[in-house]
Amino acid sequence: MEVGEERRYIYSAEEIDRYEGQLIEDLKARSTEPIPDPDTWLEEEGKRHIMLTTVDTVINWAKRSSIWPVICFPACCAFEFIAAEGPRFDLSRFGMEILRASPRQADLMITAGTLTWKMAPNVHRIYNQMPEPKWVIAMGACAISGGIFRSSYAVVPGYNRIIPVDVYVPGCPPRPEALIYAVQMLQKKIAREKVVPDLPEFLQKGK
């Protein structure tokens, strides 16, 4: 949106509306393209000059032992997540008892609920504000594929149109046990991560 210098910070309601609409249209246009891998900056030449031994294990242990989720609950799956968080199902066994209201202090986004296109730029922004390394669990049918609202004009058909997703939890809504299993799966995934991805086989630990 082109705005003259003299009124740079003065927008009319129509201009804000059109600006927000443009953000949504851009997200929609990009939603069918694959999301780029954040590790692509590391070239093949660089990888060959890095060798790590057991430090991977220590880093991964630290990462997976206290995954703090960001508060991002657009809809009803939030209640199952709150139940999982509470004393009965007790996610704090996994070091996850702290829900961060600020995405800047969080590692994990649990996308509990239907995402509308109107909300999508904000969720995208929350994801971008989270520091690396970060993970996403798509919780529930709506988060996976849009669920029963898939054919609606207003609903994003799956969070993976907007942000990369690590673990999918089916269910409408999923039981807290299912969510806890997803967290355990995510922890297993983190345990296998390499600080330098795709190292040549002979350089990897124990090979």
Add this chain to the structure above:
Amino acid sequence: MTVALSGKDIAARVEEKLPGSLEDSGDDYLLVKADSLVAVAEFLKNTESLNFDYFNFVTAVDYYSYFEVVYRLESVEHNHSIVIKTRCYDRDNPAVPSLAGLWQGANFQEREVYDLMGIKFEGHPNLKRMFLWDGFEGHPLRKDWNK
């Protein structure tokens, strides 16, 4: 509980006061001609024994060959309600008169109907899209709308 007034009784009173303003009436609704909608609404609002002072909702239905705009009015004082409907047969440029001048509550709801169904409310003070952004193509609750 709110009493739903009989459409036939109200229709008789409206016809007496404003002859030729109704297309039809049923047990629970009045079908008003679009060009006399404001006059009928004004009559319903300002008549002493009816006194519909609360605009409950406005919505619209797509029947393929025409759009039907449905209003529900209530009276807080007498605790009764009535449904009035009006039709617009022009599918390319559907329009009905706005009731935002009579009830402030109609302002946002008529914008919503305009946004999602594309019915123009003539005389509305600020007829812009409500939920979708300026530049969105089409009106998504129409039956013939698709992505």
